[in-house]
Amino acid sequence: MDIENYKSDYINKKESRLINSLLISNEYLKEIIASSDIKGISYNFPIQNLIKNKNKRLHNGYGLDNIDDDQFFIYSLNTSGFLDWHADMHDDITPHNDRSVTDSTELDQHIQNYWDIIQNTECQFLSNSQHFNPENTINVSPQKIMKLFQRDTVSKIGSLLNNKKLDLQTIKGLLNYSSTSWKNPCFNYSIIYLPEYFNDSLLYAKYDSTYNHVILPIISNDKQIAFNSIINNLKNWLLCLLELTSSSNYNLKFLRLYINRNSDKYLIMTLLRNINWINGKLIPNENNLNWLSSPENSNNIHNNTNNNDNALAYNDENFIILEFEC
Amino acid sequence: MTPELSVVNTLNNSSRFASPCCAAHSALLPVRDENFQIKNLFIYKQPSHRCQILQISKVSPKPHSCAPPPIMTSDTLTMSKLGQEQLLTETLLNHLISKDIATPLPHDSNALTLQSHKMIESALTSRLSSTESEDSFFVCDLGEIKRLYQSWRIHLPRVKPFYAVKCNPNQEILKTLRDLGLGFDCASRSEIDTVLSLDVSPERILYANPCKASSFIKHASEVGVLKSTFDNSDELYKIKRFHPNSELFIRIATDDESAQCRLSTKYGCHLDQVDSLLQTVKELELNLVGVAFHVGSGASDYNSLYKAIRDSKYVFNRVEEMGLPSLKVLDVGGGFQYHSFVQAAEVVNYSLQEFFPREAFSELQVIAEPGRYFVSTALTLATNVIAKRRPNNDNTSSMIYVNDGVYGNLNCILFDHQVPTPKILFHSNSYHYNSATSSDHCIPDKIENKISMWGPTCDGLDCIKNNYYLKYDLDVGDWIYFPNLGAYTSTAATQFNGFQQFSDFIYIDSEAAYN
Numbered sequence: 147m148d149i150e151n152y153k154s155d156y157i158n159k160k161e162s163r164l165i166n167s168l169l170i171s172n173e174y175l176k177e178i179i180a181s182s183d184i185k186g187i188s189y190n191f192p193i194q195n196l197i198k199n200k201n202k203r204l205h206n207g208y209g210l211d212n213i214d215d216d217q218f219f220i221y222s223l224n225t226s227g228f229l230d231w232h233a234d235m236h237d238d239i240t241p242h243n244d245r246s247v248t249d250s251t252e253l254d255q256h257i258q259n260y261w262d263i264i265q266n267t268e269c270q271f272l273s274n275s276q277h278f279n280p281e282n283t284i285n286v287s288p289q290k291i292m293k294l295f296q297r298d299t300v301s302k303i304g305s306l307l308n309n310k311k312l313d314l315q316t317i318k319g320l321l322n323y324s325s326t327s328w329k330n331p332c333f334n335y336s337i338i339y340l341p342e343y344f345n346d347s348l349l350y351a352k353y354d355s356t357y358n359h360v361i362l363p364i365i366s367n368d369k370q371i372a373f374n375s376i377i378n379n380l381k382n383w384l385l386c387l388l389e390l391t392s393s394s395n396y397n398l399k400f401l402r403l404y405i406n407r408n409s410d411k412y413l414i415m416t417l418l419r420n421i422n423w424i425n426g427k428l429i430p431n432e433n434n435l436n437w438l439s440s441p442e443n444s445n446n447i448h449n450n451t452n453n454n455d456n457a458l459a460y461n462d463e464n465f466i467i468l469e470f471e472c
Numbered sequence: 473m474t475p476e477l478s479v480v481n482t483l484n485n486s487s488r489f490a491s492p493c494c495a496a497h498s499a500l501l502p503v504r505d506e507n508f509q510i511k512n513l514f515i516y517k518q519p520s521h522r523c524q525i526l527q528i529s530k531v532s533p534k535p536h537s538c539a540p541p542p543i544m545t546s547d548t549l550t551m552s553k554l555g556q557e558q559l560l561t562e563t564l565l566n567h568l569i570s571k572d573i574a575t576p577l578p579h580d581s582n583a584l585t586l587q588s589h590k591m592i593e594s595a596l597t598s599r600l601s602s603t604e605s606e607d608s609f610f611v612c613d614l615g616e617i618k619r620l621y622q623s624w625r626i627h628l629p630r631v632k633p634f635y636a637v638k639c640n641p642n643q644e645i646l647k648t649l650r651d652l653g654l655g656f657d658c659a660s661r662s663e664i665d666t667v668l669s670l671d672v673s674p675e676r677i678l679y680a681n682p683c684k685a686s687s688f689i690k691h692a693s694e695v696g697v698l699k700s701t702f703d704n705s706d707e708l709y710k711i712k713r714f715h716p717n718s719e720l721f722i723r724i725a726t727d728d729e730s731a732q733c734r735l736s737t738k739y740g741c742h743l744d745q746v747d748s749l750l751q752t753v754k755e756l757e758l759n760l761v762g763v764a765f766h767v768g769s770g771a772s773d774y775n776s777l778y779k780a781i782r783d784s785k786y787v788f789n790r791v792e793e794m795g796l797p798s799l800k801v802l803d804v805g806g807g808f809q810y811h812s813f814v815q816a817a818e819v820v821n822y823s824l825q826e827f828f829p830r831e832a833f834s835e836l837q838v839i840a841e842p843g844r845y846f847v848s849t850a851l852t853l854a855t856n857v858i859a860k861r862r863p864n865n866d867n868t869s870s871m872i873y874v875n876d877g878v879y880g881n882l883n884c885i886l887f888d889h890q891v892p893t894p895k896i897l898f899h900s901n902s903y904h905y906n907s908a909t910s911s912d913h914c915i916p917d918k919i920e921n922k923i924s925m926w927g928p929t930c931d932g933l934d935c936i937k938n939n940y941y942l943k944y945d946l947d948v949g950d951w952i953y954f955p956n957l958g959a960y961t962s963t964a965a966t967q968f969n970g971f972q973q974f975s976d977f978i979y980i981d982s983e984a985a986y987n
């Protein structure tokens with residue numbers, strides 16, 4: 147099995163577990179999902195929640211006053227009569243921080259969910275380095291690559307969190323940091339569930355203080371996703387993402403939309419042709435600029451290894467990236 | 473001896489428009505001869521070069537001219553009666569072309585336009601000879617924009633244009649249009665901010681984004697932009713909440729079968745939704761002032777314009793019947809194309825007269841949202857050949873890489889279905905501007921070098937041209953130009969990883985130079 151297939155299996159497995167654990171196994175949410183008034187659900191968390199011990203979080207300078215907990219948001223008609231995102235404060239889905247931290251199985255479950263979301267997000271940028279540089283990783287199996295990837299992700303997130311030297315000032319600075327790039331881990335991750343348009347496929351997102359990077363699932367005719375509904379409802383789901391990104395909880399300036407190139411070509415072209423008038427801007431992939439200046443190296447320049455391990459390569463070339471002002 | 477001819481519209485004959493889609497194979501040709509400056513002479517060119525003179529707005533002598541007698545003088549023009557069909561011979565057409573009075577537009581040999589090729593050429597060549605820079609750049613003729621505005625006023629005297637900023641938000645272009653008195657159609661908060669920063673008052677702005685998040689509406693309220701379109705009740709509730717004083721235009725959907733960008737017309741409500749939206753307007757006590765539509769860009773079937781104006785009248789009537797205050801404005805949208813402008817304008821005028829006759833609607837303001845009409849022919853893009861590959865390792869075809877592409881100034885290929893025509897500007901130490909035969913995508917036997925052309929990224933999307941033929945076998949360092957590339961092009965200035973796609977502009981003003 148090549149890395150792409152392996153990766154997609156990996157994502158799908160985690161995704162089913164996430165949907166089950168976060169959405170379906172919760173009676174309250176199950177009811178919400180069944181209700182036609184609810185157009186979308188998003189679940190987000192700051193990576194500080196990965197630290198199990200509340201005291202340790204405080205100790206590390208993550209003053210809880212400054213940090214949002216994980217939260218569900220619901221997209222539905224508000225009292226003013228239009229569709230809007232609002233935090234759902236129902237008892238059954240309140241964040242674990244407010245509960246006794248001694249409820250350790252539940253806490254473990256939460257932590258497992260966080261990691262699944264982070265890995266499913268970051269793993270989309272994992273590229274098949276063999277494709278670009280056959281000699282480099284010829285002997286590394288997909289299983290091995292995924293293991294390395296997991297380790298790499300944990301260490302990147304860990305180094306953001308565990309830096310004991312961070313004082314509150316630095317933390318605040320970091321929380322305000324903004325990166326246009328998909329490359330960096332972010333301080334917040336989320337999943338967005340819009341069953342009306344994307345069926346049971348999740349949208350993964352990460353954000354900092356300016357950009358919300360949202361990854362659309364692969365959209366193709368043979369998948370279960372309602373293909374026509376995505377094209378015909380472009381305005382509705384895009385508006386939903388714009389509202390989420392600019393909502394008071396996020397308050398971000400830009401939405402970056404990542405459309406997988408393995409999606410149906412017709413869909414991609416249709417999206418591109420429509421997006422101009424609703425203010426979408428096409429963003430070049432990061433690694434493929436100026437490649438012609440060294441054509442003989444063009445096989446290598448896609449490799450963007452961030453760690454010592456040559457087997458791992460991350461890039462954004464799986465995606466067509468569009469940016470929207472919010 | 474200054475023959476002054478007044479504006480005469482010979483097409484006031486409404487019987488011509490029993491079917492408004494009749495206008496085919498026709499073109500707009502403003503002509504200047506060499507002794508006289510003749511502005512706004514429009515010739516209706518029909519198959520087999522039969523031309524009909526439609527309008528002459530002004531003929532005046534050009535001072536200090538000692539040029540040889542022109543082939544087409546003001547005398548010959550005044551002699552041929554307005555509205556009369558006249559055979560414009562192949563020779564005369566060729567003469568006009570060779571004298572740089574007229575040029576066939578690419579891909580449409582029926583369309584002719586006057587552009588200041590001498591000035592464009594000189595701007596292109598002096599740039600290339602004065603700098604080593606390989607960056608692509610635009611030559612922008614602000615005079616062309618002024619001429620287009622004159623044509624607009626002649627052909628659509630009842631309609632005030634609100635330029636669609638999205639089409640090309642270049643500041644010099646915006647300033648030129650501002651000084652001509654146009655309004656602006658903005659689709660985002662940054663477009664609004666750009667236009668306001670040019671000292672345009674908010675009353676001259678129409679906010680026509682079809683996909684408005686609450687934050688957009690709040691921003692419009694903060695900066696005092698009142699006019700905006702809507703097509704669904706959700707938007708009305710948002711407007712009620714965040715910007716209740718808005719002056720609203722209900723946007724209706726149009727029939728867009730023939731439009732180049734069909735989905736741009738997906739927006740808009742259908743007529744059967746009008747009543748419920750009007751009801752919501754009434755309940756929320758909002759200020760509805762007009763009806764808007766957009767038939768889509770590049771529509772060739774003028775029936776959609778006619779039908780949209782008819783449908784707008786239906787909405788005007790429903791407003792009266794439902795006891796809402798009478799509407800004051802009709803917005804006929806954008807989509808006007810240079811080479812079919814005269815026909816589209818005729819259809820608009822005719823339809824306005826049928827559904828909103830001046831006599832009964834003397835107070836009605838008619839506005840439009842043209843984008844491409846004002847800028848397409850005003851810009852020429854020059855770009856450098858940065859690499860060449862022979863995929864088959866022989867001379868049969870080559871892949872030419874230039875330093876601009878769909879992620880830069882050629883994003884109109886993806887976003888707007890445009891098919892730009894690359895032409896050779898500089899090869900083998902000589903310039904080839906405006907050579908009719910330097911490229912041709914249909915006569916491979918005459919033009920030898922088969923190429924595909926690519927932008928500077930290694931992305932499959934970044935394809936500018938496939939299966940194309942050029943007269944010369946280009947080398948790295950040669951220059952290509954794309955005529956008529958003003959619409960939906962220089963919008964993608966993207967800062968990314970230290971790489972910035974600057975849109976570099978050289979401005980000329982052929983009108984100022986001529987006058």
Ligand SMILES: Cc1ncc(COP(=O)(O)O)c(C=O)c1O
Nearest residue numbers: 636736769806807841842843844
């Ligand atoms: C609502 C609206 N108005 C105006 C325009 C401008 O169109 P054009 O540049 O074809 O005139 C567009 C283009 O998509 C549009 O969607």
